[in-house]
Amino acid sequence: MSTPAPSAEVSMETIVALCKRRGFIFQSSEIYGGFNGFFDYGPLGVELKKNIRDCWWNDMVRRRDDVVGLESSIIMHPKVWEASGHVAGFSDPLVDCLETQLRYRADQLIVFKVSQTNLLEGQYNPPGETVGWVAVLEASFEEMFKRALKRLDVLRDVCKLRGELSLESANPRSYEDCWQEVAEKTLGPDAKKAVGTLKQPRAFNMMFQTNVGAMTDASSVAYLRPETAQGMFVDFKNVVDTGRVKLPFGIAQIGKSFRNEITPRNFIFRSREFEQMEMEYFIHEDADWSKAHQEWIEWCRSWLLSIGLPESHLSLYEHKKEKLAFYSRGTTDIMFRYPFGVQELWGIAARGSYDLTQHANASGKPQEIFDEATKKKFVPHVIEPAVGTDRIFLATLCAGYAEEDVTDEKGNVEKRVVLRLSPRIAPVKVAVLPLLKNKEALTQRAQALYKKLQRRYAVFYDESGAIGKRYRRQDEIGTPWCVTIDFDTIEKEGDTFTLRERDSMSQKRITESDLFALLEEQVY
């Protein structure tokens, strides 16, 4: 018996607390105070992440005839990153605050206009006159506005403003777009003593540098890859020559990428070390790229639904033509409604033949394919769906988390935390629970089932505590099913167990073979 609580939006604090409490994610190097932008995945976290990765790999590579896999090295020849444009252009606009020495991304600093409605000390300002600007870090609009409102008091103190101030909420702008106009009168997001301390934005390259070999000089500089995609371009000819592939076909890769993000934040949403799952889908230069692009957008959206993300949290954002790189034909992002706002989850870009052409020019090795029909060589074009595993991980937790009031048979109401993860990705698929731990017949049967399940699935054996408490522990980590070995199992014919379903909390009796059939159907 349960009454789902009204679906309140979960806060990031709740998700972070759950991750720590149940061992999904820890701060990296926590005993040394943590390391900003880096995270460790704990025992349940690695299972969930591995399941997301495996689902993607199975669906993207193994279950398709037109996509093959690759694992390229993380550190590649530095010329790769010159040819790709990353050395010259993989940068974010960085803004320094002279007062606090803090740094921000200019495109994430949102500036609100502040008007005086009556008196500024010693002089009269007509109502509506702009007296300053308040910059706050990007978040959902509501939160941003609240933060800007709070900072009005600081602005008032700093500028000795008197009387009523009003904040223009309708049209906030990014500092990147308007710094020339507003710089002198802007209160930085953490400043307390002065306005005008935010500097002009400057390009900051986000690639991590290292040195390869015994010498540490300019000639030994190399980079940790900021994306996995370049591996697929650089190995394009190797795959074509050895992989028995024919256009259209894709090369997929899962692996770590590294970016020295100026403002890593929102937990694992934007970190400095993260995992990407990328696929480069090569098509004929004359193929209908727009159709291929649309098909991949739909494939990615359906795949997210297949691992349990709700449609209500997903939306599409088409990048404006004027903001695209010159070679790009179109980019659409699948957006997800996180607690901190609607943000990019998966980017699907139509990149023309830019990347292969760049590498052909820089290496002197043609990156072409021979067209049997026209007897001509050409450079294929590419559609690139690129997603971060960690962002999917976070999305599944945010969408799956719920707190419910549950009424037991005696009428007592209690709270249960439940993580509604799809069985495809849940870290534990089944919990095996003997009703009593001091009854050998029960524990023996439970152990036998547990061992058998363990050969194929991630399962958990738990014999301590009241059965209700054990169910709750599994609900909180998203285990879709609990199997209880009770007296009916050992005393009645049929060797059946109680199967308890996480979301509905309904219970029914099930045989071992039916349990395996259920798992076979739902965990794939």
Ligand code: GAP
């Ligand atoms: N090869 C194209 C590329 O890398 P991107 O939009 O920069 O495109 C692709 O990255 C995906 O990687 C993003 O949609 C996001 O899911 C993930 N991602 C990018 N930067 C990230 C970061 N700092 N932390 C976590 N995930 C990130």
